[in-house]
Amino acid sequence: MNLDVKTETLAEGAKLLVSGEIDAYTAPQLKEALMPLAEKREAYVVVDLDGVNYIDSTGLGIFVGALKAADQNNGTLRLISLNERVRRLFSITGLDEMIDIDEKREGTGK
Amino acid sequence: MTAHQDLIEMKVPAKPEYVGIVRLTVSGVANRVGYTYDEIEDIKVAIAEACTNVVDHAYHDEGLISLEVSVREQFVEFRITDYGRDANAGELKKYRGPIQPDEPIQELTEGGLGLFLIESLMDDVEIKQNKGVAIVMKKFFLKDGVTHGTDGFETKTTNENR
Numbered sequence: 001m002n003l004d005v006k007t008e009t010l011a012e013g014a015k016l017l018v019s020g021e022i023d024a025y026t027a028p029q030l031k032e033a034l035m036p037l038a039e040k041r042e043a044y045v046v047v048d049l050d051g052v053n054y055i056d057s058t059g060l061g062i063f064v065g066a067l068k069a070a071d072q073n074n075g076t077l078r079l080i081s082l083n084e085r086v087r088r089l090f091s092i093t094g095l096d097e098m099i100d101i102d103e104k105r106e107g108t109g110k
Numbered sequence: 111m112t113a114h115q116d117l118i119e120m121k122v123p124a125k126p127e128y129v130g131i132v133r134l135t136v137s138g139v140a141n142r143v144g145y146t147y148d149e150i151e152d153i154k155v156a157i158a159e160a161c162t163n164v165v166d167h168a169y170h171d172e173g174l175i176s177l178e179v180s181v182r183e184q185f186v187e188f189r190i191t192d193y194g195r196d197a198n199a200g201e202l203k204k205y206r207g208p209i210q211p212d213e214p215i216q217e218l219t220e221g222g223l224g225l226f227l228i229e230s231l232m233d234d235v236e237i238k239q240n241k242g243v244a245i246v247m248k249k250f251f252l253k254d255g256v257t258h259g260t261d262g263f264e265t266k267t268t269n270e271n272r
Binding site: 021 | 126127129130133148151154155158159161162165166208209210211213215216218219220221223224226227230231
């Protein structure tokens, strides 16, 4: 029931490596790491969810907030390496239509 | 239908750090009674959503989340109850459905998807209001690859005060 968030600097922006469970308890930790990056002008933020095995609506809400911030600042938010369970919740809620999601594990390329 | 029934109960403080404890407990019970991996994951999310609702909306100060799981022959009933003010049901009713692809990004809200997820992931959902609010969720056992009792439902809100 823990969350681990690491930030890596990319040539064109930043990458967050997230692992653990994203719920009401851990979501503030994700928000704290993600929002300052998403709020930068023309930010490019990649969030690698490879190590995330649980997410619920609190976590989805964090990504909605980050998407809004990125959108407002002409930035880009991308989610990568979602497992099937996590991806499923993005699909059920329709968020996968709004956020740039790529299940495949990949680097920084567009 | 009520012939066989095992009951599991627990109460935890209505704080974010305990939602995971309820989730783990429910996961253990769901595993014990033989749900599939995907069903267990669905149940975990639905229960966590119900608990998070209590944490966020039920109490001004401190309070408890009550979990009751009753294992029946054809389904398991999960009941998450609070003892807070009944404004909680009003919060729940600030309901939104799935996000539509043509919704402007700036108009999206960060909350409000909880009840929608509960309805999507469980087979039957009822919200009961008495002194607090109870969210009663059923998950049927898969038989012959068909889930029983999922013939398109809508959440019923009933007021137990007479």
